[in-house]
Amino acid sequence: MRFRHADTIWATFPELASGALYATGVGAAADTGPRAAAYTSRARARLAGAGEGEFPEVLAWRRAFTRLGVKPTQYRSASESLLRRLRKDGALPRIHPLVDLCNALSVAYAVPVAVLDADRIAGPLLEVRPAVGDETYTAFGGGVERPAPGEVTFVDSAGRAHARRWTHRQSGHSAVGEHTRRVLVVAEAMHDGGAETVSELLKTVQEEVAAHWGAVTGTAVLTRGAPEFVFGD
8 A cells, every 4th residue: 555645735835744654453452541641731731821823833734724725714624623622621532542642642743643544545545635526535424525626635546535625634434443453644744844743753653552552563754755655564
């Protein structure tokens, strides 16, 4: 399986920094609560000094959404939505040990982190690209939507969209659950210094996955010159 961003994405957003991780043997029995709480506390401390709307990482994604014709305060990046929820509710929802951990890392680093069930992605290619209009997206409630032409999404080889509005919302089809064993984790940043942030975040995810699951992992920091991550058996 290959994961990449289309050339048009790199051309339009040269500031993009992205990293990907593949892991196997990721079950739902691990207890990531203490580690997730530590990362969440880091985010909570930062929010005590400024609202998420002032974070450079969040502002950079708002600018990217605006360039795509998406209203950034109507459709927020996943990291901004999580930070907003943390600020208002004081906690994040518990979903799955790995998702909880990655959500906590997302707010700690203030960048979107997607976690997809790799067995629910049709190969050989998952690509971040503008939709052409015939892709299908499955919402968490089970309804089927079609991203509008030009909307950036994660599209697999079967024409299934695994996100809406790039980093706004993932698909219910590839959501991680109790039967998940293989995952693809993707982190993306747009701010100055994003490459360093993504590299550090990716290293942290790899360490946490190894500590909690002893999972086999592969990672890659993606660039315009080396845009592809090959993963899977």
